Amino acid sequence: MKNIVSICMIALLPQLGWAQGRQLEAFPLSAVRLQKSPFKQAQETDARYMLAMSPDRLLAPYLREAGLESKAAGYGNWEGTGLDGHIGGHYLSALAKMYASTGRKDLNDRLSYMIDWLEKCQQQNGNGYVGGVPGSRQLWADIAAGKINAGSFSLNDKWVPWYNIHKLYAGLVDAYQIAGNQKAKDVLVKLSDWCLDLTRNLSDAQVQNMLRSEHGGMNEVFADVAAITGDGKYLALARRFSHQRILNPLLQGKDSLTGMHANTQIPKVIGYMRVAEVGGDTAWANAANFFWNTVTAHRTVSIGGNSVREHFHPATDFSSMLESKEGPETCNSYNMLKLTRQLFLANYAADYMDYYERTLYNHILSSQHPKGGFVYFTPMRPRHYRVYSQPDQGFWCCVGSGIENHGKYGELIYAHKDKDLFVNLFIPSTLSWKERGIQVVQSGKFPFEERSQLTLTLSKPQQFTLFVRQPSWVKKGGMKIRVNNKDVPFTTNDASYAGVSRMWKSGDVVTISLPMETRSEKLPDGSNWVSFTHGPVVLAAATDTTGLQGLRADDSRMGHIANGPLYAIEDAPLLVSSQQNLEASLMPVKGKPLAFTASSLIYPQQYKNLELVPFFQIHDARYMIYWPVTTSDSLALRQKAIQEREKTSLALEAQTIDQVAPGEQQPESDHGFKGEKTESGVFRDRHWRHATGGWFSYDLKDSKKASRKLRITYYGGDKDRTFDILVNDTLLQTVVLNGNQGNNFYEVDYDLPQQLVQNSGGMLQVKFAAHPGSVAGGIYYVRLMK
Template identity: 25%
Template sequence: MFAYALPPSSVRLTAGTFDRRQRRNREYLVSLSERNLVQNHLIEAGIGDQAWHLQPSGSSAIDRGLDRHWGWETPGSLLRGHFLGHWMSAAARETAVTGDVVLRAKLDGVLELLARCQEENGGAWVFATPPSFLRRLAEERDVWAPQYAIHKTFMGLVDVYRDLGEERALQIAHRAAGSIAAWARGFERERFQRILDMETGGMLEVWADLLEATGDDLYRELLELYWHSSLFDALSAGEDALTNMHANTTIPEVLGAARAYEVTGEERWKRVVEQYWEWAVTRRGTFCTGGQTSGEIWTPPFSFAARRGAKTQEHCTVYNMIRLADVLYRWRGDPAHLDYIEANLHNGLLAQQHPETGMVAYFLPLEGGARKQWGTPTEDFWCCHGTLVQAHTRVAPLAIYAADDALTVAQYLPVRAEAMTAGERVCVEVHLRDDASYVGPDANGGPGGELHRPKSLRVRVAVTSADGASARVRLRIPEWTSGEPVVMSTASWRGDGRFLELDHPGGESTVELEFPFALRTVSIPDEPDTVAFAEGPIVLAGLVDREVFLEGDPLEPSTLLAADDERQWTQWLVRYRTTGRDAGVRFIPLNEVTDERYSVYFPVRPTVTR
């Protein structure tokens, strides 16, 4: 392993955009009641009505069930019960990081209800999915991904155990695994392989996690049963097994292969993972946002022109591909994986979460004149609703990685981390000097500063440890940097191309960094005169209700856009406007768009002399 992730309690976001979004996410997690979260598990166990009578309602709305969960969580939905696992996973991580007593109490209530469901079901089955759905799956009758929904309950229980050390959760999961193993053993290998062709979610990942947690050989057997030959064998052979395939059916399977490698050390799992990345990203490319997929499927390699529409960039794929990039960085140490994460954090996680309601946009449309469609707190519960609540509890560990001899600042987010390196405890704090989203009582104070918005990301990194406790700190140079970084440090440093290395002698060291950026165009590979605009990691969106042409040079953004509305109070804003048009178009960061219509890609034609 090149690096490892810090424990949840060792790294935490500090004041800034991502911290605000995480707090918004926490408010939503707390707003949901235990009985509603577990409603479909209770119904499947035959005790739903009893559970609703456990607490007095106190309001006519609750009496009529208007506070219950609907959409994909409606009783009778084929994927009912999936969201609970996401909620448990998110609540466990939030509690592990912050010690949140309210969420911990809700988790305890959920575990008690699940334990009761398992008891009522005979001591094993704990899922909202009826066993008959697995029978229908085996008989190739219509049913919608029962293993996907079952996996979510497993995932939530495992994450509660891993993040909080909660043995009850592990025992519930372990008892439930026996029922799935008994079902899976009942098929010839060829028949079970056809079953695996239907969406299994992250079942493979759960088996690896439970093998690590228990050491039980049952999970080695399940790892073998869930080797998905049609996908894994093709990838192992170096074939493109992805084009026009449903993306988020396969990404969780490959994340499972990654965990299988980490737990067993068997190289065959590792090759599957590395080849998946090769075909999903390296040989396929991405949209300007860093995300992928159109209509939930992988596009053909570098062929995006005909794939822009209302259903580009599914949020689930953004979250799970960030996870895959994180895995590969920890294995390899390649900064390209950190660049990928950065683009998707800003143009995926932020762009697909409403800043006020905290709700998710299932897709990020890239058609002309698009509009984001936001979910609601209790009436949708899409798959992406689930990955959203997980994602915003898991940003901080992506910012700082540890190794035996160094700490790496991987993402420039306001964050504080403590870790052991070379046997010494070291604290790293990252501060951004220009956070344009903050408005407070001091927003009118301070010096006037520069005449125009600075063209660099300005960062301060403070490193502290005991006197004489030296450490090496690596600082990523972002791929979008347009010139040599400016470095002012109290400790010695050096550069090696994609990283700066700080030799911290002990005590306190600081380094002031400026990573210069320039407005740039990002063209569609198979339609090079159609471009998007980006500055640093941020993709811009033009506020317009249709696709419009621009005139200028697609390789020279200064012929197309000019700075606009760049200052308020002491803050610098990312704002541009078109030049040379009778009716101008104004641009803001894609992750600030809420309900406005927008376009990201713009066809460009040469300037016409008038």
Template identity: 35%
Template structure:
């Protein structure tokens, strides 16, 4: 049977409802006027409490984990750099690399958010302790400097990261994108620290951290003041997170113009200027390096009102969510944006870094606060349910880095203390604040944007609100005014998701007059204690195709992305990637346990029927998310093409002399692999290896001296490369792919081997040597076979 991965919008039973489409809602009165305020703000996190749900479980599990973390371990390098004795051993993972220290900022944010979410005083106590330690460390430094990152010198010696800044101020700026003079993203590191200091003030009321931030700002401003504009841009070419956002926010909190000037100085022209001009040049750029820069643009817009900041922010959000995002709301492949509208070509095991979505949801909140367009929350809900909730294993409390969408891939989770990464950090934060975006207020309106069981205090109306729902496993959500000081008139705006074909609303169990305003049902009345409104949405199945291939897509049930269950992670998936074959696909998907959103195909699954379950719940299971979808006639054509390809591969195998499976331990040993500046890896289920500038890889392969041979290399079509192939020291050819040769697909390239290279030999040494300042790119194996 064919090997497949994805599926089509054309046979969508429910119609092509995209993220922002809102179909006719007969239950609503129609109006062209804008009843609702344009601007809104979320209710304070400390005024919202979650009730039983998977989101509440995520917060509870995270709360337990955060209490096991030792802040002194995260402060290890901070104290050491200031000449103080560390109080605890440093943690593992990135904390033992030159990026060390970034996790402290994440942790400070996480415990501050958790204090707001739970009221547990231990979290505020910890936040106070960390900031006191930072103030002490900063005092020992004497010049405002405080950091935990380190620097690796050219001789391999690891020293305190402060050493790089005199070099930078002198104009000696060296970076390859993530390292700055031997230190891994130090400015990004500071951005995370500032985030923690701000969150401690916002959610715990700790002002002392702001003084630490101002003193550190003086040091950073001194560094940038020594640079001309060209040198600033060179520094900004190294990932700096949203450090410009940090200084814009510092200005907002202190009203000191010095910090606004510094934020504006950190304007990264190469990325931001095209966005301001409405140009999508995101492809090929590291994704999460860019998103925080747009958070800065959002903050600068809120401070200055300048339209160019709004333009960059809104244009970026629109391009990413509608042209660069997967069905679960995440984005990027191998951490990088690719060409817009090419999702079907990038279904891999390296999709959807969690940090990207963490930051995109922050950006979404900003945009919505300026314009209460419900479509922002169509995206937010999609990503919140299907990506963020899938990122934490509720059994262990641990976090995934990527959320792979490749068929059969294992999700993979961190360990508590030994492999800290950026996504471990944002995971601690994300699962401390699931209540932050449910309720919003603006003017005399209360917006309900997420249907998560919860209670809230609405201080503006002296009211207590209860939201009771099993959504998205049940379409009904009931909001009750649990208490209110006196009967009060206000508007209740209930978001109707863009995928919903209809909606019904009742008040106190009876049909109610509701007015449609954009994507909301609005009930404008006098509310008293005990009044309730119930919104009922139809939870329909639908097929959502990728924008670039109508035969490739995913199955959704309401807001939930469904996945084919391919078994436990302990069992490696070696089967054929499933496809769906039906003239009417949705009619073949039958409920098994509707209360759990469990379904099964009947007659459409190939090579076997599929159990379909919510994707986010597949923590310790393997999944198929994207499917190819065919009608019966298309399937016959596909089968014929598959059989022809199998015949070609069979012929090639018959003529094979030797094959080198690069990136696999045993084949590399069998072929005597030697390498330098070279790393193995895997992509889309295939193993490979690359060699970078200054390195090489070489290995032996068997040959037949009496026949013409062909050497075949396998590549991924988006990779650029330039390298020489040498056989026993003599150059066979130079491989050059200056541009992406075949975007979105694997391909083979063949190089005839003249008989002089093999005459009288039983084996040869093949060496792949980067040239022209490039690398070999990933090489997914080499095959020597006889010419026909």
């Protein structure tokens, strides 16, 4: 009876009130094949990269934790320093998606091989568990016993184990649902039952405490398992794994995102939406939609990405976006597209697809090198650059999502509602709608030409409506639809889709005219920086190829960051004009589609011949996406102000050997964070960490043993706090904060004993330890100085 009730409940899921009458169904990836285009090229490049990776090396952490002998040594980098196994989970998803999109047997063979070995590991473990988290047995035994010490990126001193294992759960879901691997379903259900048993005796408060640690989309996968099995116990587990601290403000329509680690939150929201789909919860769906609107409208740059140094910056101040070498993270956009797909299918509207298309062309497509390799950060800083992974070196999160990204381009080109067909994206491709005996071939060179053509092949004439998205970037009133070379009228619904209803027959040809405009876009904070678009394509300019240090990332802990020289912002090209419509000054380059010059705007002279081209075409170079704008009257004052600020900033960087931002997830992880009784947060848009009766530490690198000072940033209002600063277990200073420095942040430099530095072996552990009954910190920044 329980299962029957659950199945009946799940059968009612599509009846979400907010989406009634506006739901669509996606076609499976196997129904869509890409044709010649930049997307097809990216798909083929990704497949080669995936095949260069070794399944046995990816499986090694799972075999190790199951007590089985590995067939090959595991990979290094993130795969060998605590996040062991996370790429293996992504690999399952990537293989499933690429196999479905291409039909290649060798990809499916690899997927089956991976699943077979995961099943053996699960059988060896004997309790349903399978995973690559180091020290799994003791970790999960402690969790089950209620021994939980959770930080933002650690759980019981392990690097985000739930985030890690979520990749395996998601990979098993994809292997079953996308590639049809039945064994993957069996492993998935047993792994879900293991989690049910693991958390059975934990209170809801204990689970919520555990969820302080990054955990990916665990709520999403359990909702998936509920839908797959029809058993409501997994939906209940999905709700337990839904982080209330993030959900509750969203339910109330409150934007509390500033300072939060961006990609920790997006998968949670995907999970809220999936629980809403499976459980029929309109409020949770509205919360997910509120989050989407908040991020896309107020925290997103022109390429579709968001966040700085992986965190949401203030929506009213994008200065850090322009100054940082750690701009939008590819994983964020991967997950935002996943959320967008959910929202679009539940309540379709062209606004969702406008964002989806913009991000697909300009962040996702640009994040893979044409010869292979994936990008972590895409800096918006003028004249900076990106670095790319190598198949046997880099195993960052953005490699995991990267191998998935380019195998699923076909997921939303088309959709359907009953018998009606929707064309959402203008990507050359073939749709096979076997159930209705319809094939659609979309051809053309969009966006390099302003049209797309659909050729229909039908098993018999059929009456239906063809809905074509009317993008926001099309010239007003400019979109035209022709059927068999004749203009046809179309209706426009409130979702901005153009509909043509008729009796369609085999051989009908639909031509869609898509006249594009060049536009300029300011940053969401309204500051005087602009980016140019032509249609959905963001235009950028390659400035030079100097100082591209680490262009092909090695396996070092910080290899994913473009650590080459920061070029002074005041020396970057800028636009000088008193006009509002800057785009009117962009001139097409003859014979080069989507190439423009802006010589009448650009200053100084040495940059006047720069060409603006699609950003997804720029690689192995420094570039300009956002351009500062000023008038000729204000030029000198602006240059002086920027020069003074940059002079100070660059001088500080030149004196800095290593640095860490306390409370920010990746910087702390990169610097070997450890601690007890410690917390982190955000105050006045700045991250902090302190320890109440405990301690925390970072490992700072000084390979040349050149450090002379340790610079710490404090807040002047902190008081009644006494703690020690120790360097390599040697007391450097006892600090007393008494709140007498005013309502501002301030810095203190501490001299480092040179004998200690010379004996350090190139690594200095800086530890902040509270005196009994007191607090260590707050610490707002740590710098090791020359």
